[in-house]
Every structure is written in C-alpha cells, then in structure tokens.
Amino acid sequence: MDWQTYTALGVVAITLAIFVHSLFFKKKSKTSCGHNCGCGSNKKP
Amino acid sequence: MSENPSIIALVGNPNSGKSTLFNALTGKNQKVGNYAGVTVEVKSGETYTPHGKKLQVLDLPGCYSLRADSGSPDEQIALNALTGKLEDLAKPDLVVCVVDASNLERHLQLVLQVIELGLPCVLALNMVDVAEKSGLRLDPAKISEELGIPVVPMQANASKGIIELKQALRFPFPHASEVSWLSKTGDIDTNRRAFIASLCELAARRPDSHQRNFTDKLDSILLHPFLGWVAFLAIMFTLFWAIFSFASIPMDYIDVSLGSFGAWVESLMPEGDLRSLLVNGVIGGVGGVLVFLPQILLLFFFIGLLESSGYMARGAFLMDHVMAKAGLSGKAFLPLFGSYACAIPGIMATRTIDSAKERLVTIFVAPWMSCSARLPVYFLIIPLLLHEKEGTWKQALVLFGIYTVGTLSAFIVARILRGKLGPDKVVTHFMLELPPYRKPQWSYIFRHVLDRGWSFVRKAGTIILGLSILLWALENYPKSDSKDSAEVLAHSALGRIGNVIEPVFKPLGFDGRTGTAILTTFAAREVLVSSLAIIFNVEEADDDVKTRSLIRAKMQTAKWPDGRPLFTPLSLISLLVFFIYALQCLPTTAVVARESGSWKWAAGQFAFMSGFAYLASLLVFQIGSLMGF
Incomplete structure (x- = not known):
C-alpha cells in the first residue's frame, strides 16, 4: 500500500466515523426535537 | 433596569409584509413571503429606538390565528413565542402586529x-399605499381608539413609517385598555367578527364597495372556471419549460467545468487511490449533484x-378541488409541483400545510413526482426501448406517460394513506388569502433564491460529500490487481453484494451487473448512467448524449451466460418502472426525517417505496414474460 491508499482509507474512516457519530450520538435538547426548527419546549402543550 | 434588551415580536398573517418590516428594522435579509419553503423558525435581529435603546426583534412565522389546538407549526411556534414557552426565548415585552391595510377584515382576526x-x-x-389605491379610506386614529392600542400607518417596502413605528415603541408599554368583544356573551369567533365588521365600517370605508379594482378584473380571468384553468396550465407549462430549457445552459457549463477540474486534479497527482477518491468520488459525486443547482435556483x-x-x-x-380527490388540500399542490424539479425543496415546502396528517401524506408521496434527477436515466433507457436516437416525439410521449404514472400513483397512495391516518383531531379548513396582485419585489426574490441555493450547496458539501466518499470506498475496496474497471467493480464490496443479490434482481429481468448498478443508485439515482458506463467498459465522453449513446450500444449487445440478450423491451420497461417508484436519493430521506421529525417515518417511506418499486417491476416482468413478450 502506498501513501495515497493510506490517505484515502483515512478519509473514508473519518467520513464513516462522522456519519456514525451524527446518526447515533448526536445530542439533542430534552425539550425540543433537536433540529433547530424553533419548535421549542412545548410542542404538545 | 435590566441590561437585557427589550424584546419586540412581529406577528402577522402571511403576505402582510412582516418580513419586509423585519428587514427594514434590523437591516437583515430575511426572505419575504410565506407561501412555500419559508423557514418555520423564529428569526431574530436587533434595532434601536430613536433614544438609542437596544431592542431584540423577533420575526415570528406568518399565521392566521393563534389557536392552542392548531396542527400548524406556524401557529404553534407563534403562540409559544408570544406566551414565553419557546426554549431560550423570553416572553416578548411588546408585540407589533403587522396587517395589510387593504385587507383589514381578514388580518384583524389575529390582532x-x-x-x-x-x-x-x-x-x-402596512401597505397603506395599496389600500389607498384600492379606494379604501382609512382612519388610523379611529382604529387606534376602537382597539385601544397605538396604530402606525406605514409602507414597509419603501421604509415609510419606520421612524414613526420606532417612536411608538416605548417601554414600559401599557396594555390594551379594554377588550370589548370578550365581554359580550356568545361565541368568541362571532363576537370578534362582529367587532371587526363594525370597526371596518367606521375606520376602513370603501366609497364604492362595488367598484372593481385591477385585482378584481384580473381575477375575473385568472379564477374563471374555464379561462382560469387555461391560464393556469399555460403558466405552469411555461414555468416547466423554462426550468428545463434555461437550466440546461448553466448545467452544461457546470458539467464541463467539473470535468475540466477533475482532469486538472488528475494531471497534478500520480495514479493512485487518493487521486481516484478525489476525482471519481469527491468531484464526480458532489459534482453529479451540484449540476442540478441551476434547476433548483430557477424553481425557487x-x-x-x-x-x-x-x-x-x-x-x-384552483387546484384545491383536484387535490381533494387525493385527500389533500390546495396547499399540497405547490410542494408536489415543486417535487417535479427536486423532491427536497418540495418536501420543505410542505411546512405551510396546516394539517399535520396532510403534511405527512404529502411528504410521503412527494418523491413519486418524477424529479429531474430521474431524467438522465429516462434519457438513457427510452431511446433503447424504442430503438431510436434521442429526442423524438415518441420518446416525449413515453416520458409524459412516465410522469403521469408517477403522479397518478402518488395521488392514489395519498388518498389511501389519508384515509388510513383518519381525520385530524382538530378540523383544519383550507383558508387561503387571495392577496392583491403586486409588482414582484425583485431584491427579495433574489435573496430567497440565493438562500435556497446556498442551503443546497451546503448539503452537497456535507451529506452528499460523505455519501460519495463511502460509495467510492464500496466500489474500490477490496482492491483487485486487474486494470479492467469492470473487473475491479466485480471484485469490490459493491460488486460482491451485486453477485449475492443477483437472485433478488433476476425475477425483475436484471442480472448481477444491472443489480450492482442499481445498488449504486440508492444514494442518488442519476448515478446509474456512470455505473453502467463502468460496468460495460464505456469510456465516458465529454458530451452526455454521446456517453449515453455509447452505453446503449454496449447494453444492446450485452447477453446472459446462455446467450440471450440481457436487455429486452420487457426488461427495459421493468427497469423504468423500478426507477419511477424507487426512492433512490439519500438526501431526500435525510430531509424527510428532518421535516417529519422522525427517522422511522423516513425509513418507512424508503422501505415502502423500494418494496413497491420491486413489486411493480416484478409484476411487469413476470406478467409480460407469461404473455410472451
């Protein structure tokens, strides 16, 4: 494997890590839907 | 005195000029208009009173009422913001109600x-100029006296009345002295309407209420039972034609530029995985999506x-009673229409639909309105099906048929799904204001277009970039020693998956190679063309038409191991049917999850559409085979 392969695999690994993190570990506020839509705490008053 | 600035909230019906006033007060570029695609968010900015007091200005979503039981996100957010129930936002110290002076009866309900x-x-x-032109005689002092609140006549789009409004913003501010309509017995809505009617009789008089103004005259044509439809179809046809024809010039330019950029990067680096990742994965993948930017900008x-x-x-x-056949209201028309260009803005435009269930149903069926990303696939397959060169009227007819099948299927599923979801807990009526015809506000339209364009580019630079990188890895690893790109793909993870799933695709008339090409399209359907080019060893030409022609030539000679032709008319129809129904667009799924607030809903939609595409394709191929085609 040459330096290009190592770098390419590194980019793929980082991308995968970001996807996994955003899918499973993204924190959201307990009182809102977490999508920055302004829906606020009292979605169902 | 608190150090925090006083908060003023702008409230008003859609089309009242609320965002224009927000821009005039804060100097920001909030887009104007509320019909479609306008963010359901609370926008915030700052301004100063004539005495230098800092104020925080909130632009609340446009809404027609403030019902606590409303299903509309616009109304919910506006009400929550006004009552101090929004996270991180204090209750406003003062509310500025923005009304269209030419349509007071309607707008005062919210006030x-x-x-x-x-x-x-x-x-x-606001819009006192429009009101005066329509012959309305306004008496702001009388309105102020009757409502018990200060009234500032203004023309926000010309920045007239802004200083007067700022002068009226004094703190602390007294509450409205008396709410006379609440003290009466009977239904609150009836009392409000009666109060507004008497107020307008006193302070917003029309000298000759029967006099037809410009809007009335134009509406007599544009809302005519027959002429209205002719005009509507002509406008929609022109819009469609313009999107497709005007966009092709910048699209070609972007395509060529990206090709040159890829070639330049290729010339800078020695052959290797990183160069392949940059050229084929990043530039090819993101570029394949960015090329649709002109169509999206034109649509918006x-x-x-x-x-x-x-x-x-x-x-x-006009479309309300047509949409009613699908169990939807006229408000669903624009999101579905917009989905013909791209489902993503179409789905975002569902935010203005009041009924939550109707909004979900519209989001669910929107991807079946054939989007522009399907066109390269159709342009590849239809000429092969008809044994013709690209661009004949027969092909246009088939293309029209494909659009019709997608649209009718969307309407039927919407109807069924709407019935299954049941009626809303709160009955929402299709209430639509018909604003007077106005000269378009070009500066705001262009800002709106740029805002949307930037949002799309940002998505291409994040989600689509990530998916392109991962897809490239699946197509290239594990590595093969072969120099033949078809063998490299067959040896890759994606190729192996294609072989494993060949038994799944075989009943649809496709072999493992076609199955692999289909697998690559689940991130973005237009990838089919370049995947087939790789699989059938076609060197991509500079010209898309030429590339497609070369691919078709290879597809025509492709065979099963037993020597039968791989692509028969029946298997091509089966492939077309699959592409009409399958949801092969991960960015759309991400947007559906965000807009519906549920990954389950997005996953359900993906599973349903993929399953439906598979079944429809299976039925077409198997029934066609039984009939001897």
Missing part, C-alpha cells in the same frame, strides 16, 4: 387574538415570482 393574550401591542398598518425563482406577484394563492385555490 384581536394577540390583544386577548394581554400583551402590550402596536398595530403596524419562479416560486418567488408567483408568490410575490400574488398568483400562487390563485393556483392553490
């Missing part, structure tokens, strides 16, 4: 509800134009 909340309130009597330009001129509301009004 009365704000006053009922007990919040200090100022009435911004026309949406802004129709909305700003006042025609959009007429279109929704």
Whole structure:
C-alpha cells in the first residue's frame, strides 16, 4: 500500500466515523426535537 | 433596569409584509413571503429606538390565528413565542402586529387574538399605499381608539413609517385598555367578527364597495372556471419549460467545468487511490449533484415570482378541488409541483400545510413526482426501448406517460394513506388569502433564491460529500490487481453484494451487473448512467448524449451466460418502472426525517417505496414474460 491508499482509507474512516457519530450520538435538547426548527419546549402543550 | 434588551415580536398573517418590516428594522435579509419553503423558525435581529435603546426583534412565522389546538407549526411556534414557552426565548415585552391595510377584515382576526393574550401591542398598518389605491379610506386614529392600542400607518417596502413605528415603541408599554368583544356573551369567533365588521365600517370605508379594482378584473380571468384553468396550465407549462430549457445552459457549463477540474486534479497527482477518491468520488459525486443547482435556483425563482406577484394563492385555490380527490388540500399542490424539479425543496415546502396528517401524506408521496434527477436515466433507457436516437416525439410521449404514472400513483397512495391516518383531531379548513396582485419585489426574490441555493450547496458539501466518499470506498475496496474497471467493480464490496443479490434482481429481468448498478443508485439515482458506463467498459465522453449513446450500444449487445440478450423491451420497461417508484436519493430521506421529525417515518417511506418499486417491476416482468413478450 502506498501513501495515497493510506490517505484515502483515512478519509473514508473519518467520513464513516462522522456519519456514525451524527446518526447515533448526536445530542439533542430534552425539550425540543433537536433540529433547530424553533419548535421549542412545548410542542404538545 | 435590566441590561437585557427589550424584546419586540412581529406577528402577522402571511403576505402582510412582516418580513419586509423585519428587514427594514434590523437591516437583515430575511426572505419575504410565506407561501412555500419559508423557514418555520423564529428569526431574530436587533434595532434601536430613536433614544438609542437596544431592542431584540423577533420575526415570528406568518399565521392566521393563534389557536392552542392548531396542527400548524406556524401557529404553534407563534403562540409559544408570544406566551414565553419557546426554549431560550423570553416572553416578548411588546408585540407589533403587522396587517395589510387593504385587507383589514381578514388580518384583524389575529390582532384581536394577540390583544386577548394581554400583551402590550402596536398595530403596524402596512401597505397603506395599496389600500389607498384600492379606494379604501382609512382612519388610523379611529382604529387606534376602537382597539385601544397605538396604530402606525406605514409602507414597509419603501421604509415609510419606520421612524414613526420606532417612536411608538416605548417601554414600559401599557396594555390594551379594554377588550370589548370578550365581554359580550356568545361565541368568541362571532363576537370578534362582529367587532371587526363594525370597526371596518367606521375606520376602513370603501366609497364604492362595488367598484372593481385591477385585482378584481384580473381575477375575473385568472379564477374563471374555464379561462382560469387555461391560464393556469399555460403558466405552469411555461414555468416547466423554462426550468428545463434555461437550466440546461448553466448545467452544461457546470458539467464541463467539473470535468475540466477533475482532469486538472488528475494531471497534478500520480495514479493512485487518493487521486481516484478525489476525482471519481469527491468531484464526480458532489459534482453529479451540484449540476442540478441551476434547476433548483430557477424553481425557487419562479416560486418567488408567483408568490410575490400574488398568483400562487390563485393556483392553490384552483387546484384545491383536484387535490381533494387525493385527500389533500390546495396547499399540497405547490410542494408536489415543486417535487417535479427536486423532491427536497418540495418536501420543505410542505411546512405551510396546516394539517399535520396532510403534511405527512404529502411528504410521503412527494418523491413519486418524477424529479429531474430521474431524467438522465429516462434519457438513457427510452431511446433503447424504442430503438431510436434521442429526442423524438415518441420518446416525449413515453416520458409524459412516465410522469403521469408517477403522479397518478402518488395521488392514489395519498388518498389511501389519508384515509388510513383518519381525520385530524382538530378540523383544519383550507383558508387561503387571495392577496392583491403586486409588482414582484425583485431584491427579495433574489435573496430567497440565493438562500435556497446556498442551503443546497451546503448539503452537497456535507451529506452528499460523505455519501460519495463511502460509495467510492464500496466500489474500490477490496482492491483487485486487474486494470479492467469492470473487473475491479466485480471484485469490490459493491460488486460482491451485486453477485449475492443477483437472485433478488433476476425475477425483475436484471442480472448481477444491472443489480450492482442499481445498488449504486440508492444514494442518488442519476448515478446509474456512470455505473453502467463502468460496468460495460464505456469510456465516458465529454458530451452526455454521446456517453449515453455509447452505453446503449454496449447494453444492446450485452447477453446472459446462455446467450440471450440481457436487455429486452420487457426488461427495459421493468427497469423504468423500478426507477419511477424507487426512492433512490439519500438526501431526500435525510430531509424527510428532518421535516417529519422522525427517522422511522423516513425509513418507512424508503422501505415502502423500494418494496413497491420491486413489486411493480416484478409484476411487469413476470406478467409480460407469461404473455410472451
């Protein structure tokens, strides 16, 4: 494997890590839907 | 005195000029109009009173009322913001109710509800120029006296009345003195309407209420039972034609530029995985999506134009009874129509639909309105099916048929799904304001277009970039020693998956190679063309038409191991049917998850559409085979 392969695999690994993190570990506020839509705490008053 | 700036909230019906006033007060570029695609968010900015006091200005979503039981996110957010129930936002110290002076009867409904909340309130009597032109005689002093709140006549789009409004923003501000309509017995809505009627009789008189103005005259044509439809179809056809024909020039330019950029990067680096990742994965993948930017910009330009001129509301009004056949209201028309260009802005435009269930149903079926990303696939397959060169009228007819099948299927599923979801807990009526026709506000339309364009580019630079990188890895690893790109793909993870799933695709008339190509399209369907080019060893030409022609030539000679032709008319129809129904667009799924607030809903939609595509394709191929085709 040459330096290009190592770098390419590194980019793929980082991308995968970001996807996994955003899918499973993204924190959201307990009182809102977490999508920055302004829906606020009292979605169902 | 608190160090925090006092908070003023702008409230008003859609099309009241609320965002224009927000921009005039804060110097920000919030887009104007509320019909479609406008963010359901609370926008915030800052301004100063004539005495130098800093104020925080909130631009609340446009809404028609403030019902606590409303299903509309616009109304919910507006009500929560006014009552101090929004996270990180304090209750406003003062509310500025923005009304269209030429349509006071309608707009005052919301003003009365704000006053009922007990919040200090100022009435911004906007668009007085339009009202005066229509012959309305306004008496702001009388309106102020009757409502018990200050009234500032203004023309926000010309920055007239802004200083007067700022002078009226005094703190602390007294509450409205008396709410006379609440003290009466009977239904609150009836009392409000009676109060507004008497107020307008006193302070917003029309000398000759029967005199037809310009809007009335134009509406007599554009809302005519027959001429209205002719005009509607002509406008929609022109819009469609313009999107497809005008966009092709910048699209070709982007395509060529990206090709040159890829070639330049290729010339800078020695052959290797990183170069392949950059050229084929990043530039090829992101570029394949960025190429649709002109169509998206044009779509939003026309949406802004129709909305700003006042025609959009007429279109929704005309389409209401057509959409009712699918269990939807006229408000679903624009999101579904917009989905013909791209499902992503179409789905985002569902935010203005009041009924939550109707909004979900519209989001669910929107991807079946054939989007522009399907066109390269159709352009590849249809000429092969008809044994013709690209661009004949027969092909246009088949293309029209494909659009019709997708649209009818969407309507039927919407109807069924709407029935299954049951009626709303709160009955929402299709209430639509028909604003007077106005000269489009070009600066705001262009800002709106740029805003949307930037949002799309940002998505291409994040989600699509990530998916392109991962897809490239699946196509290239594990590595093969072969130099043949078809063998490299067959040896890769994606190729192996294709072989494993060949038994799944075989009943549809496809072999493992076609199955692999289909697998690559689940991130973005237009990838089919380049995947087939790789699989059938076609060197991609500079010209898309030439590339497609080369691929078709290879597809025509492709065979099963037993020597039968791989692509028969039946298997091509099966492939077309699969592409009509399959949801092969991960960015759309991500947007559905965000808009519906549920990954389950997005996953359900993906599973349903993929399953439906598979079954429809299976039925077409198997029944066709039984009939001897």
